[in-house]
Structure formats: structure tokens, C-alpha cells
Amino acid sequence: MQTGTDYMAQATNAVIAPFNWLGGLFVAFIRELGAIAIFFTHAFCLIFSLPLQVNKTIQQIFFIGAKSILIILLVGLFTGMVLGLQGYYTLVKFGSEGVLGAAVALSLIRELGPVMTAIMIIARAGSSMAAEIGIMRISEQIDALDTMDINPIRFLVSPRIVASLISFPLLTAIFNVIGIIGGYLSGVCLLGINSGIYFYRIESNVLMQDISGGFVKSLVFGIIVSTICCYQGYFTHMRPGGFGAKGVSLATTSAVVLSCVLVLIVDYVLTSFLL
Amino acid sequence: MTAPLIELKNVTKRFGNHTVLDRLNLTVFEGDITTIIGKSGGGKSVLLKHIIGLLRPDEGDILINNKPFKEMTRKEQTQFKRQTSYMFQNNALFDSLTVFENIALPLREKTRMREDAIKSKVMAKIDQMELSHEVIHKYPSQISGGMQKRVALARALITEPKIIFFDEPTTGLDPLRKNAVLGMISHYQKKIGFTALLVSHDIPDVFFISNRVAIIDNGRIIFQGKPIELEQSENPVVHDFIRGQINLKDDLTGLNTKQEVMDLLIQEMDRANRLQANFPVIMFTIDNMTQINKHVGYITAQRIVQCLSTLLKEHFGAAGTSARFSQNEILMVLPHTDIKEAEKDLNELAVDLQKQEIFQAKSYPKACLSFSVSAGLSEAKQGTDTDSLIGQALSNQKIIAHVECIKQGETA
Numbered sequence: 001m002q003t004g005t006d007y008m009a010q011a012t013n014a015v016i017a018p019f020n021w022l023g024g025l026f027v028a029f030i031r032e033l034g035a036i037a038i039f040f041t042h043a044f045c046l047i048f049s050l051p052l053q054v055n056k057t058i059q060q061i062f063f064i065g066a067k068s069i070l071i072i073l074l075v076g077l078f079t080g081m082v083l084g085l086q087g088y089y090t091l092v093k094f095g096s097e098g099v100l101g102a103a104v105a106l107s108l109i110r111e112l113g114p115v116m117t118a119i120m121i122i123a124r125a126g127s128s129m130a131a132e133i134g135i136m137r138i139s140e141q142i143d144a145l146d147t148m149d150i151n152p153i154r155f156l157v158s159p160r161i162v163a164s165l166i167s168f169p170l171l172t173a174i175f176n177v178i179g180i181i182g183g184y185l186s187g188v189c190l191l192g193i194n195s196g197i198y199f200y201r202i203e204s205n206v207l208m209q210d211i212s213g214g215f216v217k218s219l220v221f222g223i224i225v226s227t228i229c230c231y232q233g234y235f236t237h238m239r240p241g242g243f244g245a246k247g248v249s250l251a252t253t254s255a256v257v258l259s260c261v262l263v264l265i266v267d268y269v270l271t272s273f274l275l
Numbered sequence: 276m277t278a279p280l281i282e283l284k285n286v287t288k289r290f291g292n293h294t295v296l297d298r299l300n301l302t303v304f305e306g307d308i309t310t311i312i313g314k315s316g317g318g319k320s321v322l323l324k325h326i327i328g329l330l331r332p333d334e335g336d337i338l339i340n341n342k343p344f345k346e347m348t349r350k351e352q353t354q355f356k357r358q359t360s361y362m363f364q365n366n367a368l369f370d371s372l373t374v375f376e377n378i379a380l381p382l383r384e385k386t387r388m389r390e391d392a393i394k395s396k397v398m399a400k401i402d403q404m405e406l407s408h409e410v411i412h413k414y415p416s417q418i419s420g421g422m423q424k425r426v427a428l429a430r431a432l433i434t435e436p437k438i439i440f441f442d443e444p445t446t447g448l449d450p451l452r453k454n455a456v457l458g459m460i461s462h463y464q465k466k467i468g469f470t471a472l473l474v475s476h477d478i479p480d481v482f483f484i485s486n487r488v489a490i491i492d493n494g495r496i497i498f499q500g501k502p503i504e505l506e507q508s509e510n511p512v513v514h515d516f517i518r519g520q521i522n523l524k525d526d527l528t529g530l531n532t533k534q535e536v537m538d539l540l541i542q543e544m545d546r547a548n549r550l551q552a553n554f555p556v557i558m559f560t561i562d563n564m565t566q567i568n569k570h571v572g573y574i575t576a577q578r579i580v581q582c583l584s585t586l587l588k589e590h591f592g593a594a595g596t597s598a599r600f601s602q603n604e605i606l607m608v609l610p611h612t613d614i615k616e617a618e619k620d621l622n623e624l625a626v627d628l629q630k631q632e633i634f635q636a637k638s639y640p641k642a643c644l645s646f647s648v649s650a651g652l653s654e655a656k657q658g659t660d661t662d663s664l665i666g667q668a669l670s671n672q673k674i675i676a677h678v679e680c681i682k683q684g685e686t687a
């Protein structure tokens with residue numbers, strides 16, 4: 001027999017349960033971020049431990065940076081061309097197509113450059129970081145490093161963070177330049193804006209502050225992407241419900257999704273501070 | 276007896292609801308080869324990972340030199356770690372590095388050796404492991420499982436550690452290499468004097484090289500002691516365990532197991548006592564086994580044992596039952612055989628053995644070594660016991676085949 005108090009308790013549970021679930025999710029998310037922050041601090045401090053890992057860092061710069069140039073060129077060119085096209089048709093309604101150069105350059109330098117570059121590198125290098133470290137984890141290679149008294153975080157994560165810190169701003173700069181050229185192609189060569197006006201507007205409107213803002217963004221994105229991708233791979237084995245190859249695939253997926261989401265969220269936060 | 280180097284006291288480890296180690300106690304002494312045997316999934320690897328610090332126990336203590344691991348400072352833990360090395364069950368080679376880089380990694384990361392010194396050291400290890408020089412630029416996934424095992428062994432030995440943990444070093448190797456790897460471990464242990472902790476299934480071969488054996492069952496150590504104590508153990512669980520594991524014949528030589536031969540010997544001696552049915556036993560010894568290992572390799576040493584056992588079967592056929600008595604000794608029991616007949620057969624065997632290619636000095640053009648095989652007969656009579664019987668056989672030994680070192684330029 002159920003008494004009145006039992007019904008009461010059931011009803012209260014039914015009301016509380018969704019909040020419980022939501023709260024649990026949020027707490028788990030914050031916890032994860034905390035763990036990632038500790039992981040990053042650890043890896044960042046180990047960058048400076050002697051002897052410096054110059055060779056490994058150069059290898060990573062080659063992999064994350066140099067090998068991404070082609071894709072960045074391609075994506076940058078088309079982003080710039082689309083910006084030029086869309087910007088022209090919007091601006092021409094107000095008769096101010098002359099500021100197209102400034103519109104393209106500012107949106108690239110302040111916003112699209114860092115974000116698009118980060119997303120392209122996540123897709124190309126971030127996923128492979130997570131997968132590579134994840135496989136090393138499940139095949140006990142990380143344990144092997146540990147038994148050899150080689151700090152796995154120093155050996156695997158620190159060079160990747162340094163390489164990201166160097167590669168991200170450089171790739172962003174390349175993206176911006178090629179984007180502006182793309183805007184020139186569509187705005188000047190196809191739609192007939194005066195080429196002098198295009199570059200004059202860029203020169204007069206882009207301030208040093210815009211460039212340094214974009215630079216800060218790209219540095220922060222570099223840290224976020226490398227840390228999250230390495231973290232997901234490194235703790236593949238702690239993942240509930242995914243073992244072996246399945247675990248690695250889950251780790252790679254969540255590395256890509258989480259770093260994309262965080263890049264966009266942090267972009268908003270940073271923009272509101274930098275403006 | 277020396278103080279224990281590593282001691283596990285009431286170590287318990289659970290994964291979820293599953294208790295893997297249940298109040299486990301184990302002692303490892305310095306300079307010993309300690310072997311842990313047990314069923315698959317019995318927690319052997321977990322045990323090793325606890326000692327090296329990859330896993331932490333839920334309860335209980337791990338004492339290193341009488342000091343609990345968890346009370347050790349970070350520096351002391353690092354110091355302990357630097358003295359150890361671990362050979363993983365699945366090798367755990369770095370698959371994006373070449374074989375050479377794999378073996379060189381501990382030296383490159385943890386020492387300040389110059390690159391040419393590292394190179395010569397790695398090449399020396401590769402030669403010792405009988406790996407070909409073409410292998411060094413290949414990646415682990417491009418070489419066979421047996422080679423991977425030897426690369427892993429090379430990587431474990433390269434830093435000259437004081438304590439080495441071997442997690443099933445011989446699993447997945449062919450019988451020749453299996454014995455070769457065990458021989459190698461034993462050889463280096465004698466030479467360098469490290470402490471080894473081995474997890475293995477290769478009974479009885481692994482007994483020949485170990486000083487201590489521990490059996491793990493249901494997360495507990497049910498026996499630990501010398502191999503000889505194990506054989507004499509009255510504990511029925513231990514007995515069943517050993518029986519269950521070693522009922523297979525020695526897959527390399529086709530010899531029977533030591534247990535079988537000893538059982539037969541005891542049974543026949545009992546018969547001899549009651550019915551005065553005398554019978555001979557022969558003990559074969561390969562002298563200079565270490566020299567063979569050193570100069571022409573472990574595999575040749577195993578081939579000699581193999582060659583001998585094949586001839587034993589040809590000459591004595593079903594009349595004799597023989598087994599590896601130790602690493603370089605074979606004991607043969609010949610029930611229902613006259614000692615005269617046995618002596619005649621033995622002489623024929625000696626002639627045949629000397630003719631074998633393996634006993635021709637020209638088979639070893641690069642090395643200068645001498646070794647021999649001796650055999651000794653003794654007769655079990657009423658009133659003799661096994662120890663004196665075997666002792667007598669050993670003292671009666673004569674050389675039946677030998678290889679003499681011939682320096683180049685000299686003639687035989």
C-alpha cells in the first residue's frame with residue numbers, strides 16, 4: 001500500500017529529476033574543463049624543462065603548420081572571394097561598394113581568419129593528434145614511456161602545444177592575406193571596383209589593434225585546440241563505454257566537436273573583451 | 276638469505292566489482308629470477324603493473340627495500356623507476372618509430388650519450404638478439420611477432436637496468452626461439468646480475484632458469500618458493516596446477532616432461548625393489564653450454580639438444596623415456612632393458628652423434644669453440660634411491676661426442 005507521503009515523494013522526484021540530470025551534466029562539463037586546464041598547465045610547464053625538445057617541436061610544426069598551408073590557401077582564397085561577392089551585393093544597395101576592401105579585410109582579420117584557420121587545423125591536425133595519442137594509449141605505448149621514466153605529457157603533449165602556438169598565428173596570417181587577395185579577385189577583377197580604392201580602404205581602416213586582436217585570438221585557439229585534442233587522446237582509456245578502436249574513434253570525435261564548440265564560444269568571449 | 280627487494284603485503288585491487296588481486300603477498304629477492312605462473316586472466320600482468328607503479332593498490336602495501344612505495348618521495352620513486360625496465364605482453368613498441376629508434380629511445384631521452392655511442396650500443400644489442408641489420412630501419416608493424424618480441428627485449432635491456440619485469444616474454448614465439456629467449460634472459464641475468472620478475476606459461480622450461488616460483492590463483496599467491504620445493508609440494512592445488520600445465524610434451528624436442536619421467540622412475544624403482552627387476556638410466560650432459568650460447572648463439576645450443584633427442588628416439592625407440600632434467604641435461608629411463616644392451620645402444624649412439632653435422636668443427640667457421648656431450652649409465656637395483664642413482668649416472672659420465680676448436684691454418 002502506498003501512503004500519501006510516498007506519492008508526495010514520487011511527485012517531488014519527478015519534478016527534481018530533470019534538474020538533477022541537467023545539473024549533473026553541467027557539473028561534469030565544468031569538471032572536464034578543470035581537468036583540461038590542469039592538463040594544460042602541466043604540459044605548459046614541461047615545455048621549459050631541460051633539455052628542450054627542439055627536434056620534436058620542429059617535427060610537429062612541420063606536421064601542424066607546414067602541411068596545413070595548402071588547405072589554408074584554398075579555404076582562405078574562397079572565403080575571401082565569397083566575402084567579396086556577398087559584400088559587394090550588400091554594399092552596392094547603399095552605393096558604398098567602395099568600402100568593400102575594408103569590409104573584407106576587417107572581417108577576415110578580426111573574425112574569420114582566426115576562426116576558420118582554427119577549424120581547418122582541428123579537422124586536419126587536431127583529429128590526428130587525438131587519434132595518434134589515443135592509439136598510443138590503448139596499445140600501452142604511453143605506459144611504456146612511463147616505465148622508461150619518460151614523462152609522457154612532456155614527450156607527447158608539450159611539443160604539440162609549442163608547435164600550435166607557433167603555427168596558428170602564422171597560418172592565420174596566411175589565411176588573411178590570401179583572403180584579401182580572394183576579395184580582390186571577386187570584387188575588382190569580376191565586379192569592377194577600382195583596384196586603388198580597394199587597397200586604399202584596407203590601408204585606412206585596418207588598425208594595428210585589429211591585427212593584434214586577431215593575433216591574440218589565434219594564440220588562444222592554438223592552446224585550446226592542441227590541449228583538447230591531446231587531452232581526449234591521452235585519456236581515451238578513461239572513457240566510459242568505449243574500449244580499443246571504438247574508444248579511439250569516440251575520443252577523436254569528441255576532440256573535434258569539443259574544440260570546435262569551444263573555439264566558437266571563446267571567440268565570442270574574446271571579441272567582447274577586445275572590442 | 277638476503278633481505279627482500281620487493282615485498283607485496285596484503286595487496287588488493289578491484290576493477291568495479293571484480294576483485295583481481297585479493298590480499299596478495301609476494302616476496303622478490305635481489306638477484307633472483309622469480310617467475311609468476313597462473314591461469315590467463317588471473318591477475319599476473321596486473322600484479323606486475325602494481326610493482327612498477329602503473330597501477331595503485333586499493334589496499335595493502337608495496338615495499339621496495341622495506342619502504343612502502345606510497346611513502347617514498349617523488350625523487351625516490353624516480354630513482355626506483357630508473358633502475359627498472361618493463362617488457363610488455365604486447366611489446367608496446369612505438370609504432371611510429373623505427374626499430375632502431377625504438378631501442379635507442381631510452382638512451383636518447385634519459386642519458387646524455389653521444390649519437391655515435393648510442394648507435395654502437397644499439398647495434399651491439401641488435402646483434403645479441405640475432406636480429407638482422409636490415410630490420411633496423413623497418414617499423415614494428417613490418418616485422419614478425421617474434422622479431423617484435425626480441426626488439427622489445429632489446430629495448431628493455433639497453434639501459435642495463437637492475438630490475439626487469441617480463442610480462443610473458445615468450446608468448447607467440449616458435450619453440451626454438453622460446454627457449455632461446457629464456458636462455459638469453461638467464462644468460463644476461465648471470466652476466467649482469469639483474470633481478471628479474473617473469474610472468475610466463477612456459478612450464479617447465481621456465482623452471483630451469485628461475486630461482487623462485489610463485490603461483491597465483493584467484494588473485495592470491497598459493498605457493499612461492501624454489502622450483503624444487505614446488506615439485507615436492509604436498510599442496511594438492513599446486514600439484515593439480517603444475518600437472519595441468521605441463522602435461523604437454525616439450526614441443527621443441529618431443530621429449531617427455533620431467534614430471535612424467537620422474538614419476539616413471541619412482542614407479543620403476545618401486546618395481547625394482549619388489550621384483551628385483553633392475554633397469555638402467557642414462558644421464559646426458561651438454562658440456563660448455565654457456566660457451567655455445569656465447570659464440571654461436573642460443574639457437575644452436577637448442578639445436579644440439581634437439582639433435583640429441585632425435586637420435587635418442589632413433590636408437591632407443593619406445594624402450595626409453597627421456598626428459599630435460601635441467602637446461603643442459605637429459606635423463607633417460609630404460610625400464611625392461613638389460614644394462615649390457617643399453618651400453619651397446621649407447622655406443623652406437625655415440626658413433627652416430629659424432630657424425631652429425633652439428634658436431635663438425637667446420638660447421639662453425641666463424642667461432643672457435645669446443646664443446647662435448649657426455650653420457651653416464653647407472654643401474655637401478657634393489658635399495659638404491661633416485662638421488663644416488665642420478666648421482667652415480669653423473670659420476671659415470673664419459674664424453675661421447677665432441678667438437679674441438681681448430682684454429683685457421685691448422686689441419687685436423
